Amino acid sequence: MSAAKVAIVGAAETTELGRIPQTSQIQLHADAALNALADAGLTIKDIDGVATAGESPTAVAHYLGIAPNWVDGTAVGGCSFMLHVRHAVAAIESGLCKCVLITHGESGRSNVGRAGWASAPGSLAGQFESPFGGMGPTTMFTLPVLRFLKDTGTTLEQLASVAVMQRQWAALNPRATLKELTSVEAVLADRMIAYPFTKSQCCLVTDGGGALILVAAERAGDFPQAPVYILGSGESTETPMISQMQDLTRSRAFQMAGARAFETAGIQHSDVDHLMIYDAFAHLPLYGLEDLGFCGRGEAGAFIASGQTAPGGILPLNTNGGGLSYMHSGMYGMYALQESVRQVRGTAAAKVAGVEISVCHGVGGMFGASGTVVMSASKAR
Amino acid sequence: MKIDFEQVTVPVPTPETEHFWSGCVAGELRLQQCDDCSDVYFPPRPFCPACGHRAVSIIRGSGKARLLSYVINHRPHPAFDSPYAIAVVELEEGVTMMANILNVSQTPEALILDMPLKVAFRSIRRGIVLPYFEPVGAGS
């Protein structure tokens, strides 16, 4: 039995998603923050803790006019916000602060007020990976997959089915970028980006943001929205270089973050009603399902291809359409968290009936880091 | 595969990695081994990542490897004629490194996982040599 000490009482995305050239990146943070405050019935004066990535917490707090007692600038890529949730739980529980605002904003498509990123030529990645022609995530994050397919007996068709099944969810979501149903044949025939990944198997590039507000569980009932309790969480890192993964077919960070999240939440896989697995590329749900223990070795491809994660399946996965179909600004983790909150609240566009427990699993960098958050509609179980 | 070496990103050695790059100039693939636990590791650092011991030795790798995984990039790159493969190889000594695979078609039909490879050094600028790999039996 585990009892949550902290809950999410405010959650919102930016007013618009997609292409937002009229808004700078810092303003995307603020827009999402103001929407989350409205959702919680709070004002900026109620916030005494700030966590963010992509911008510094100093910049976000200053821009919003917050004088925080606690900040967290953990920046390990797209799953940073999962780690912020975990750190906020510890901070609130230990009394470092009372009300934490976590923000994300990213002008990923329009590049308004966004700093670039590249490996320094003297870094290990700069010396031992950059000379060989990698062009960012499409060629680096994807590099392990042929080894995964061979070692697990997973097929190219099963890999393509990830995009097909997620599009079925996106078709139910008016805010999704891509809503047209697709097929394995169409996914495989799409423009080749980095073999074996076609465009349909690579994430979108959009603008947007999101924010969360967390308080102690004991006061979580005093807000307009149904509380979403944080039942457990986990985090880990592995390597900043894709060529240095311990095993190209498994993510050590996924395994460690996931195992710790299940353990601290006191749940079994059979307790999970809804699952989000950060999908920058189509192979990530396969790794996630296996590394988190939902599927045995080599079983994830068939599990997805047979519709088990699609609408009507036994394990609804990436129900907003995911990074492949919903949106992806660069650091997608915040949108996965928002969809978990919506499903637990019962307010998601593609609503899954009776979600008591949602697991939200993120990746940072390219298998570099990971964070897993277990959300619950009930304070204890 | 065709590479315009003038356009290849130049690695900038640090004090901890200088032995690796001077090894490439000398035609040696230099790895490191822990004097205590015997772990062979890469990329370079002046301590053993398996046990933390600071006493480590530079060893000469055999240059033999196998093709562990790859992607074939179809987007344009200033240094490479697309499509071209970016690979991870596993050396006989157990460590992995990123590389391009020379002297073989850059196609899924020609690039077979686990195919045996050997190191092939190429000078990309004056004094800077990169370790590439090629199929065993391919002319270097």
Ligand SMILES: [Zn+2]
């Ligand atoms: Zn050692």
